[in-house]
Amino acid sequence: MSSINRFIALVLLTLSFFAVNAAEDEKELEFPASFKNKVKSIPEEKLEILKSPLPTMLLGTMERFYSAMEDKTPSEIEAYLDGMIEVAEASKFNPETDMATIPLNTESPLFNSWKVERPQSLNPKREPGPIHLSRYMNNFGTGINTFAGAPVAIYPEDLIAGKVDVAIVGAPLDMGSYYRGQKFGPQAMRTGYYMGGVDMNTMINPSDILSIVDYGDIAIDNMSTEISVHHVRERVKEIAETGAIPFIVGGDHSLEYPDIAGLADVHGKGSFGVVHFDSHYDAGKNRPHWITHGQPVYRAVKEGHVNPENFIQVGLRGSWPGPEGFEWMRNNGMRYHTMAEVEKKGWESVMETALAEAREGGKKLFISFDVDVLDPAFVPGTGTPVPGGLTMREAIPIVRALCSENEMVGFEIVELDPLLDPTYRSALNANFIMHACLTGVAMRHEGITEGDYLSELTTEHMQPEAGIKGRKEGLREQVNLDHAKPQK
Structure with missing residues (x-):
């Protein structure tokens, strides 16, 4: 994309912010005296464009804008304003040239074929319950790969019969705005090297404590995020209604909206908090599409599925959002912890604060983990990487702690794009993050709630110091004796 096109795109994004901001429209215009004298002959309606962020987008600050206008004549200033007005008007919806909706072929006999379920009558009869896909007792590396090496469940009846604690489900939605390939995330995590086993830090093996299943993949229409998210919401709700905790493997971050909404359909709106790990704040608004991977936070909060004061952001960095985004979060009571805060206060302090905030009010918790919160050194396979992120040594303990200290209603890991990573490390580290949460859930199940x-x-090692010293001396004597032996 050329620099001019990038600039135009940035201008259009900014226009979407001020186009519906009534408060901005009401503010008074205050001009420096020299500028005020020059624009006396310019119609007031043209000067209204200076209320928008466009002047600062073009020249950085209003001071720089006024400075740039000092050597211009009134007619040149008016021409400059006309140019900004032209951009603003061209950005708006025009019913004569634009489609208000994307038409679909409702006459197609395949309209819903992407999500049609196989009738039970076509399947062999069996008792409900999880199904092991390996003939061997050791399920790792044998049989058919599954999330965490777990057995498979297909229907809600399987979850109920198996008294399933955690149902891991793929959601291969792939509508990211930059690099694509997130739909292969579930596949990569199923075939990744590290899929389960004991957590050495805690000596907890989630698979020994919890009933975990692979619930397959949710059907996705990758031509339409709007259509797909409705079906994702249905499936997440279906899992939660059985009492199992949905672990959703994406797919892009558009999934956060239907995942939160589906859980709210079961647990109630505003009944749980959210910790959102991401390099981006994903609360964009006023875009042409109501839901994208940059807008799920705004929509989930706006529709009341989660209360803003119970929404916590961790790991934000990069060039988005600007001041208006942080002001929106502050004004709505949201908490956020940027990498700038980590730089200022240290990771331990930030982690301690985030953990305390998540426990406030004793509400249940949902974690949304975008892998781009990690530094690209650890996860190069993601669509919108941003340098300067979390390390794995920082991410694993806080995820494990959150999942042990709080009653979890769900977990998602999104934006893994294995096509961008010729190594295995992105899927490897994504699996370690999911396993950290599984470990935390298992710890809580065992009554261990200290994060x-x-x-x-x-x-x-619990060895007496004297015993260690004696063994070291004995080892040195044996080494000396070995060296004294004639060499063959």
């Missing part, structure tokens, strides 16, 4: 819990077995 900083670490097993003594792996952190303290």
Whole structure:
């Protein structure tokens, strides 16, 4: 994309912010005396464009704008204003030239074929319950790959019969605005090297404590995010209604909206909090599409599925949002923890604050983990990478702690794009993050709710100091004797 096109795109994004901002429209225009004298002959309606962010988008600040106008004549200033007005008007919907909706072929006999379920009557009869896809007792590396090496469940009856604690489901939605390939995220995480087993930090094996299943993939119409999110919401609700915790593997971050909404359909609006790990704040608004991977936060909050004061952002950095985004979060009571805050206060302080905020009010918790919160050194396979992110040593403990200290209603991991990573590390680290949450849920199941819990077995060798010294001396003597032997 050329620099001019990038600039135009940025201008259009900014226009969407001020186009519906009534408060901005009401503010008074105050001009420097020299500028005020020059624009006396310019119609007031043209000067209204200076209420918008366009002047600052073009020249940085209003001071720089006024400075740039000092050597211009009134007619030149009016021409400049006309140019900004032209951009603003061209950005608006025009019923004579624009489609208000995207038409679909409702006469197509395949209209709903992408999500039609296979009738039970076409399947062999079986008792409900999870199905193991390997003939061997060791399910890792044998049989058919599944999330966490878990058995498969297909219907809600399987979840109920198996008394399933966690149902991991793929949602291969792939409508990101930059690099594409997120629909292969579930596939990559199923075939990744690390899919389960013991967590050495806590000596907890989630698969030994929890009933975990792979619930397959949710059907997606990758020609339409708007259509797909409705079906995702249905499936997430279906899992939650059985009492199982949905773990959703994306797919792009548009999924956060239907995942939160589906859980709210079961647990109630505003009944749980959200911790959103991301380099982007994803609360964009006023775009032509109501839902994209940059807008799920705004829509989930706007529709009341989660209360803004119970929404916490972690890991924000990069060039978006600007001041207006942070002001919107502040004005709505949301909490956020940027990488700038980490730089200022240190990770331990930020983590402690975020964990305390998540526990406030004793509400249940949903975690939305966008892998681009991690530094691209750890996850190069993501569509919108931003340098300067979390390390795995920072991410794993906070995810494990959140999932042990709080009653979880759901977890999602999104934006993994394995096509961008010729190595295995992106899928590997994504699996480690999901396993950290599974470990936390298992810890809580066992009554361990201290987020900083670490097993003594792996952190303290518990050997008497005298015994260690004696063994070291004995080892040195044996080495000396070995060296004294004639060499063959």
